[in-house]
Amino acid sequence: MDSMITAAARALAGGDPLGALKRVALRDDAPALALRGIAMAQLGDFVRAKALLRSAARAFGQKEAMARARCVAAEAEIALVSRDLSWPAKALHAARATLEAHGDRANAAHALNLEVRRLLLIGRLDEAERLLADADPTMPLPPALRAARELAVAGIAIRRLKTKAARAAFTRAEQASREAAIPALAAEVESASLVLETPAARLIAGGEERPLLLEEVEALMGSGALVVDACRNVLRDERHAIPLATRPVLFALLRALAEAWPGDVPRSTLLARAFRAKHADESHRARLRVEIGRLRGELHALADIKATKRGFALAPRRAGSVVVLAPPVEEQHAAVLAFLADGESWSSSALAIALGASPRTVQRALEQLAQAGKVQAFGRGRARRWMTPPVPGFPTSLLLPGPLPTN
Structure with missing residues (x-):
């Protein structure tokens, strides 16, 4: 790997996508395409990011399985952030297995954390806990990955109504985010921890x-x-x-x-x-x-x-x-609003998966909410997304989304 690729990778690891693009923006080799895709994802251009990562995966070829798996993991993270829950989860699981087989433990841990986050988003807590239990808690990880892992631990604890465990996980995540020195990560940890101080x-x-x-x-x-x-x-x-x-x-x-x-x-x-x-x-x-x-x-x-x-x-x-x-706020279609309250853009199909409802039921709810001015849509067809600014005092899906503990 040449010095420019190494420098770009370090810039991305430190949360500096513009610094990475300065080094690889004009290159079309496979490593550069992959780094450009991750940089575009950090800048919020998910469509361009996915296209670049797919191009990189093709350019790496069949013999470079570990590099292709890294591209799949990066694309899975984009799908998760953009709430594309229809993205094939089996591809991420296969990529994690490939990374583990090739000894890339850090990226394998990142892929596992993505799987856990997706399961949390759709309310499958038992599976998320089993995945985290499979991970080696003593394995040394970079600070950013430690913070992400602790956020996942806190997310499970919140849903299980174990607030002491959640608070301890948020403290560890905050410490790890300070070590990582990535402002966006520190802001994510701070925002996530506010659920403990918000009426549930x-x-x-x-x-x-x-x-x-x-x-x-x-x-x-x-x-x-x-x-x-x-x-x-x-x-x-x-x-x-x-x-x-x-x-x-x-x-x-x-x-x-x-x-x-x-x-x-x-x-x-x-x-x-x-x-x-x-x-x-x-x-x-x-x-x-x-x-x-x-x-x-x-x-x-x-x-x-x-x-x-x-x-x-x-x-x-x-x-x-x-x-x-x-609930803190009770109104028609409150469950839909609870998911949209995270400020992310959702497709109606992703909301249907997260809510366990039929796509048509969710579409009708979104149309009624749009007529009332509570949500807005952008894009057309399969690219259509729905979102709303966070509503003060409105419960997000992190607060009380899943079954209560039975013991």
Whole structure:
């Protein structure tokens, strides 16, 4: 490798893409193409970056497997940053295996971290944890890679509601970013750590509500209270969880009863909350009795529902209190807005993968949000992307996106 290529690589490692381009901008050999592609990615021109990296991979040829694998890893990072979740994950896994086989442990670790970040983005926490567990924590890594690894560890801890572990990982990431002396990396660590100081939910109890930090949410889950979690549509105490995400009517009734606890809720209020019935007739009242019976059956391990003169009341079996944990902001298509709140541009197909919803459902939501002026689109066809500026106080997908821990 000649001196100009070496100097350009060092400039990129230090976060200086313009310095790298000064050395290789006019060269078309394979190493120069690869470095130009990475430089363009750092400057935000992802389309040009992907084209250069693919050209570099072809120019390296079949005999230079390690160099080709590095190009694949770089393209995978571009796909992740640009929220192209349809990019083939198997290609990154194969590239990591090639890098490990050739002894390039640093780039193999980088590829593994990219796999973990993608799994976190789509909510597959168990797989992300298994991948991190496979990595050797004692292996010496450059500071930038150590920071990236700690960000992944913190991301898992946040989603598991382990705030102490997350805070410790953010501290290690901050130390590593200072060693790396890359301003963009330091800014990323600082921005990611703000989730611990941002309201993650609202506590509704006794007719009052207040915001909760993630640390307070963790404490609430171990407090012995019966928690109606409106972030995930789950009823839980310290030992049990009853999911109702697929039973929206039952969860609407449960939430109304929990918000009124220890008092009861009039039948007319339950009809309005669960069925949106403005003028209830006998058929509505009959349906309410049926749904209350179904809700009793679902909740029998944790609570009972007692009939009163006015309506119904929730009666916990063991817990001494009942609270509702609600998202900081509740509105239509809040889940879509939560992902867009990271400030990145998303395709509708990527949002569908992350949300586990059909592409058409996501497209309809985006169209409605665009009509309301809450999101904006640019590009056409498959290049169309959606984004919105971060909304103050709005929860991003990092806060409470996945299943709650069961122990």
